Amino acid sequence: MSFNDTLVIETKGLEKSFGNVKVLQGVDLSVKQNSIFGFLGPNGAGKTTTMKILLGLIRPTGGSGSIFGRDIVQESVAIRERIGYLPQQPRFIEYMSARENLEFTAAFFYTGPKSKIRMRCDEMLELVGLTDKAERPIRTFSGGEKQRLGIALAQVNYPDLLILDEPASALDPLGRQEVLEIMQRLRKHTSIFYSTHILDDVQRVSDSVAILNHGKVVASGPIELILNGQGSIIYCMTIKGEPEGLGEKLANLPWVTHTSVSQHNGSSLWQISVNDEVEAETNLLRYVLADEMITVTEFNRKKYELEEVFMEVIKGDGNGR
Amino acid sequence: MADSIQLNHVKEWSVLRGFTNLLHKESRAWWGTRRWWINAILWPILLCGLMANMLFVPAIANLASEAEISQAGSLTAYVIQMGLSVFFEFGMIALGIGAIILLQDSIIGEKQSGTAEWLLSKPVVARAYVLAKFVGNTLAILSLMLGGPIIIAYSMLSIRLGELFPARPFLLAAGIMTVHTLFYLALTLMLGTIFNTRGPVLGIGLASILGGNLLGGLFKPLFYVTPWILPKTASLSASGLSLPPEMGIIPLTTTFIWIPIFILLAIIKFENTEL
Structure with a gap:
């Protein structure tokens, strides 16, 4: 609008x-x-x-x-x-x-x-x-x-x-x-x-x-x-294939603060928290795709539901008390 | 949308912005509902019915002693005195109570329901809200609750007398009746701006009208600054008696002065009320 x-x-x-x-x-x-x-x-x-x-x-x-x-x-x-x-x-x-x-x-x-x-x-x-x-x-x-x-x-x-x-x-x-x-x-x-x-x-x-x-x-x-959330910036990635040592490699990047992975229907779902939005947008996908054994089927910045944001900020405010 | 229908904008004196429309609403609450005919029927029956009993029912006149009749001058003079006494003394108290009951909810009800908040979210000033209540209710009460009974009472007195009843003393008494009713109307509106529940509005108004005579009896100067003696004043004035200032002009003047004071206080209070 x-x-x-x-x-x-x-x-x-x-x-x-x-x-x-x-x-x-x-x-x-x-x-x-x-x-x-x-x-x-x-x-x-x-x-x-x-x-x-x-x-x-x-x-x-x-x-x-x-x-x-x-x-x-x-x-x-x-x-x-x-x-x-x-x-x-x-x-x-x-x-x-x-x-x-x-x-x-x-x-x-x-x-x-x-x-x-x-x-x-x-x-x-x-x-x-x-x-x-x-x-x-x-x-x-x-x-x-x-x-x-x-x-x-x-x-x-x-x-x-x-x-x-x-x-x-x-x-x-x-x-x-x-x-x-x-x-x-x-x-x-x-x-x-x-x-x-x-x-x-x-x-x-x-x-x-x-x-x-x-x-x-x-x-x-x-x-x-x-x-987009009030706290950390998180990118979500769905990967097919065997990404060997990807977690360690990502953790060594100075602008990555945290990674987590879960399995779903033969794919792995990665959530990568970063502290530098520009670096992440420019290099994250490129970095992962350097491994020719894997395919990235989905890559986006995590979108929150308003309810999540609402609960996050209200709790972050200590319920206002 | 905004340009599809061109309308003329309200051009109203800014200090009374919204008054005309709010007055229309107050009038409509009387004249656009069954309220008008209920009151137009009720009050003549109540006030004039009792007076008619005094004037035209022989059995009641027969209850009078010889001494009472000779003191009045004649049987006709006696029953007319009784009729005037009932009409003005009882009538003024009844009208005062009626005004209190009818208006006790006028402002408090709208404050509680949120209607006042909604009305004042329009381009309306608070004083217009209070003044519209006063003017709208005054016009309706004067015409429906006082106008009819006064005309009928005068006609009945003339019929009983066999000639036109002296207009001047009767109109003076009717004027006192009007001031007395407006006092309670203005008092009730003012109390409605001060309190948020009906109890104090009803309590203070009814205590004044029903207990005032008692208080005045205990401490006479109170009669000078209140309307408490006015029913008696009106009754005696209608009989053509001249009254001492402390019973006539003084309480009438102070009562009359209280009316704009109450409205002014109501405006000040309402302008400072957060809705």
């Missing part, structure tokens, strides 16, 4: 305390325009607090932040003009229908013409697949439908930034799938900053992520970089 380098959200050393409890401890975030930014963390990490600070619903006790270059404390109303927000549990005006809720929300941004506001609402209902339920009372909506309506409400002003707090966490797999598809559709038009603890979803849709643990950002960056 391509996105430009303009930042829509930038925070520096953001802090928040409730009494003696430090909820956020110097959070630095950089969210680029037109990106989907996953904000990860275990429950209680401070994700919702960060989002509320960005929205001006609570005040930071330290640090600073800007959205669209505007100060999040001083210019909150102007910022909210260009933002759509989906709370963790979407709220609606219960005595209004889905369409009336949309029209009510639109009226915070637009005065008319009424026919065009109605067209906008129709467009939003269509976007989230609720056109046939537009006139139904909200109380008859399922959890997934409410979540989708919540996204429609957040999107009704065509925001430049969507802030979604756990948009799919309360949904069944089908509902989650629907929400993720909507997010994919919206990425053309807006930047999305969303929190979640469903790592699978993040890996599927996000461009960048930040992992928050006990109020501190413990890892952040483009998803590709994050999936």
Whole structure:
């Protein structure tokens, strides 16, 4: 996914305390325009607090932040003009229908013409697949439908930034799938900053992520970089044949820190940890292939699952304690 | 998407950004639901029904002693006095309790459910939220809970009297009734911004309205700075009696002053509330 380098959200050393409890401890975030930014963390990490600070619903006790270059404390109303927000549990005006809720929300941004506001609402209902339920009372909506309506409400002003707090966490797999598809559709038009603890979803849709643990950002960056792992660089190699003494030879290379090998269906699977990425990319495969008795059938840098990275950084942070 | 439908952007005074739409929502909560007709029927029946008993049921008039009738001047004057007393003294307490009960949840409910958080995630200032609550509920309560009963009560008094009941004292009493109700409306909204549970809001409001007379009886100056004596003031004013300042203009003025103070405090508190 391509996105430009303009930042829509930038925070520096953001802090928040409730009494003696430090909820956020110097959070630095950089969210680029037109990106989907996953904000990860275990429950209680401070994700919702960060989002509320960005929205001006609570005040930071330290640090600073800007959205669209505007100060999040001083210019909150102007910022909210260009933002759509989906709370963790979407709220609606219960005595209004889905369409009336949309029209009510639109009226915070637009005065008319009424026919065009109605067209906008129709467009939003269509976007989230609720056109046939537009006139139904909200109380008859399922959890997934409410979540989708919540996204429609957040999107009704065509925001430049969507802030979604756990948009799919309360949904069944089908509902989650629907929400993720909507997010994919919206990425053309807006930047999305969303929190979640469903790592699978993040890996599927996000461009960048930040992992928050006990109020501190413990890892952040483009998803590709994050999936490369936070610790050692590991290359994986599948070899056919009899690589005699390969382990010893590799261990003698100054940039190889560790090797391990396992057998699988007549092949040997090698994991080679290195401390010099450039050397390894340039010479590792060449070095192994110098042995003419073997064939390398697979060679790549180890890609982590986000869950592995997540567990690694959370544990590395001593569970934040 | 962004260019497909061009709309006119809201141009609203920035210090009250969001007020118009929030007022629409508050009005809609009354006029767009069954709430309006329930209150439009309930309050005339409750307030005017009791008054009608006093004015038109002979059995009740027959309970009066000769001394009471001669003190009033005539049987008609006596039953009208009784009717005014029931309408204003009982009615004002009932309306105050009604306002407290109807509004105790207005802000706390939205704080607890997350609706307030969602509304304030829009381009809305906190003071617009509080003012919309006050204005929207004031308009609905004045028209549904006070307007109907006042018109019906005046008509009944005129019918019982056989001519138009003197308008000036009655309107003065109706004005006192309005100020008294608005006091409890504003108090309840303010308490809703201070507390996060309904108990203290109901408790403080009801303690004031039901226990105020007792407290005022123990320490008279409290009557000057509270609305506690106003039901009696309204009842006597409607009868055309002129009242000493400590029973009339002083408590009425202080009660009237409390209303904007409560709203101001509610705004300050809500602006400093983290949702």
